[in-house]
Amino acid sequence: MIKKSLMLSAAVVMTSALSAQTLTNKKDGNYKFTVVKNLEANAVQDQGQSGTCWTFSSLSFLESEMIRMGKPKMNLSEMFIVHTAYNMKADKYVRMHGTVNFGEGGAFHDVLQVVKDSGLVPQSVYSGFGNGEKDVNGVRRVNHTELDAVAKNMVETVVKSTKPGVAWKKAFNGVLDAYLGSVPKTFTYEGKSYTPASFRDMLGLNVNNYVELSSFKHHPFYQKFVLEVPDNWAADQVYNLPLDEMIEALDNAIMNGYSVAWGSDVSEKGFSFKNGVAVVPDVDWTDIKKEKMDSVILTPGKQIKVTQEMRQEAFDNFETQDDHGMHIVGIVKDQNGAKYYVVKNSWGVKNNDCDGYFYASEEFVKYKTTSIMMHKDGLKKEIAKKLGM
Numbered sequence: 001m002i003k004k005s006l007m008l009s010a011a012v013v014m015t016s017a018l019s020a021q022t023l024t025n026k027k028d029g030n031y032k033f034t035v036v037k038n039l040e041a042n043a044v045q046d047q048g049q050s051g052t053c054w055t056f057s058s059l060s061f062l063e064s065e066m067i068r069m070g071k072p073k074m075n076l077s078e079m080f081i082v083h084t085a086y087n088m089k090a091d092k093y094v095r096m097h098g099t100v101n102f103g104e105g106g107a108f109h110d111v112l113q114v115v116k117d118s119g120l121v122p123q124s125v126y127s128g129f130g131n132g133e134k135d136v137n138g139v140r141r142v143n144h145t146e147l148d149a150v151a152k153n154m155v156e157t158v159v160k161s162t163k164p165g166v167a168w169k170k171a172f173n174g175v176l177d178a179y180l181g182s183v184p185k186t187f188t189y190e191g192k193s194y195t196p197a198s199f200r201d202m203l204g205l206n207v208n209n210y211v212e213l214s215s216f217k218h219h220p221f222y223q224k225f226v227l228e229v230p231d232n233w234a235a236d237q238v239y240n241l242p243l244d245e246m247i248e249a250l251d252n253a254i255m256n257g258y259s260v261a262w263g264s265d266v267s268e269k270g271f272s273f274k275n276g277v278a279v280v281p282d283v284d285w286t287d288i289k290k291e292k293m294d295s296v297i298l299t300p301g302k303q304i305k306v307t308q309e310m311r312q313e314a315f316d317n318f319e320t321q322d323d324h325g326m327h328i329v330g331i332v333k334d335q336n337g338a339k340y341y342v343v344k345n346s347w348g349v350k351n352n353d354c355d356g357y358f359y360a361s362e363e364f365v366k367y368k369t370t371s372i373m374m375h376k377d378g379l380k381k382e383i384a385k386k387l388g389m
Contacts, residue, residue, distance in 0.1 A: 029275055029298035033332040033359065038342065039259045040067050041329045042075060044356030046348035048142030051104035054231070054263075055081045056346035057325035058111035061261040061373065062120075062205060064329065068257055069204060079128020079142075080121040080196070083180050084114045089233055090155050090172050098159035104148045105231035108261050108325065108373040112207040113234070119196030120203065125187045128180045147179040211379070211389075212238040214371045215246040217312045222386045227371060229322035238371050239387050243308045247366060251331070253378030254341075260328040261373040262343065264360075265320045268368060272297045273347060276354035277340075280304045280363040300334045306366040314367065322370045332359060341365055 042063045047056050055078045063076060085106060093102040128142070154175065158168045186195050194202065219225035224237040241249065253260050269285050271278040275297050282302045285293075304310075314320040330342035340359040349356040376389060 029277075029353070031277065031298075031300055031359070032335045033340065034334075036331040036333055036339075037255050038330040039064060039254065039257060041259065041327065041344050042067075042073060044344060044349055045078070045346050046141065047078075047346045050142045050144040051148075052078060052082055052106075052142070052144070053325040053346055054106040054108060055085075055111055057261050057327050058108050058373070060327040060344055060346070061108075061259060062111075062115075064259040064327070065205065065375065066203060068259075071203060074203075075123040077121045077123045077126040077128065079180050080126045080183055081111050081114050082128065083176050083183050084118050085110050086151060086176055087169075087173060088113070090151070091169070092233060093155045094158050094164060094168075098156065100235075101230040101233045102152060102155055103231070104144060105322070107227075107229075107232050107234070107236065107322075108212060108263065108371070109236040110234060112210060113236075115200055115205065116207045119198070119200040120205070121184060121187065121196050121199065122189055125189060126181065126184060144179075147175070150175055150179075209375055209377070210373055211376045211387075212236075212371050212373045213241055213246055213249055214238045215241050215243045215308070215311070215369070216315060217308060218316075222388075229370060231322050241383065241387075243306075243311065243366060245383055245386075246369070246372070247362065249374070249379055249383055250328070250341075250365070250372060252380050253374045254328065254331050256378055258375045258378035260378075262326045262328045262341075262365075263322060263324070263370040263372065264326065264365070265314075265323045265368040265370065267321070267323055268364070269293070270297070270364065273345065273358055274351055274353065276352060276358040278343075278358060278360040278364045278368075280306060280361065280367050300336055300338060303338070303361055303363045304367075306363045311367050311369075315370075320368055320370065328360075328372075338362070 041060060045056055045060070047053055059076045059078055059081065063074060067073060089102055093100055151172070154168065154172055158164050184196070186193060189199065214227055219240050221240050221242050223240055225240055226232065226235050227238050250260055266278070268278070268280070270280050277297060280303045281296045282304050283296055311320065326346070327344040328341045329344050332340050332342060334340065339362040341362070343358050343360050345356055345358060347356065352358070376384065379389070
């Protein structure tokens with residue numbers, strides 16, 4: 001998942017937790033939300049000028065998993081995942097003669113694979129700022145524009161070779177080291193020595209406990225299928241559920257204390273990170289004036305009732321794509337009783353009414369979800385049984 005146009009911000013803050021049944025208002029507009037369920041999460045991060053939302057959202061999810069498990073709060077290194085996954089992508093791209101997607105985007109299961117194969121590292125040990133980039137305020141931020149271009153040129157050159165050698169892998173890893181810094185083989189954290197693998201084991205995170213779900217009619221329900229989106233370069237599989245059961249699984253997880261990683265298209269006109277909402281208004285966007293458009297975003301109103309057929313059509317005609325990965329940490333209701341999901345984003349906290357969060361309506365989630373990832377224990381037993389778990 002990769003956001004089409006990235007919003008930049010250097011600020012990183014901790015958003016205060018919402019208590020149950022507290023009336024929570026946005027800074028702007030006419031929404032008034034009552035908290036139904038709120039789960040704890042770490043500080044909002046900023047992916048900067050990079051397409052690494054898949055790693056920020058997945059690690060935010062795993063950080064909340066640690067909190068749920070009674071572990072200490074910890075900021076895990078996104079760039080350790082990016083460095084390791086980039087090598088995996090490059091190897092796959094060359095072995096497939098350049099016929100798979102290669103770029104900065106990725107998926108939730110990429111993170112799980114890195115964690116399983118290589119481990120985890122705390123942010124304090126590996127920041128990924130190999131060049132020490134700083135913005136005008138002297139604050140470090142992510143900027144992968146040059147890295148991504150150099151990496152792509154390297155693997156394309158290798159693929160065009162009549163007989164690729166073996167040195168390119170060392171050279172490619174050297175490029176990652178130059179831009180991100182060398183990943184540590186061993187490190188000290190709070191007075192103890194670890195490898196990335198032993199650190200993962202100490203945290204108690206078992207990637208086999210997590211499942212990915214989706215909902216599309218062009219594959220049989222209750223079976224696994226390869227989700228056909230460009231950033232699924234690994235051709236990994238997700239479980240397929242009818243739309244209502246996918247939402248039921250999402251709700252059951254949240255209400256029972258399990259947060260959820262969320263992949264979605266965020267290119268819709270009803271999505272406004274600035275205003276902190278994502279909705280599917282029952283309006284004709286082609287014949288609406290700007291003043292009316294603003295009121296639609298700033299005031300809760302009637303939304304389209306999304307069906308399985310609607311989301312399928314949007315996916316088939318490319319209106320729904322794998323734009324962005326985020327982290328769902330709660331459920332609220334507006335003053336009209338409509339349900340929204342509390343979404344932690346990775347675009348910093350500036351230019352947003354909700355300190356880096358936003359509220360996605362149930363209809364938006366039904367319409368634009370490409371996949372979700374959750375702990376398998378968050379599934380209802382009936383759904384787990386249908387999936388053969």
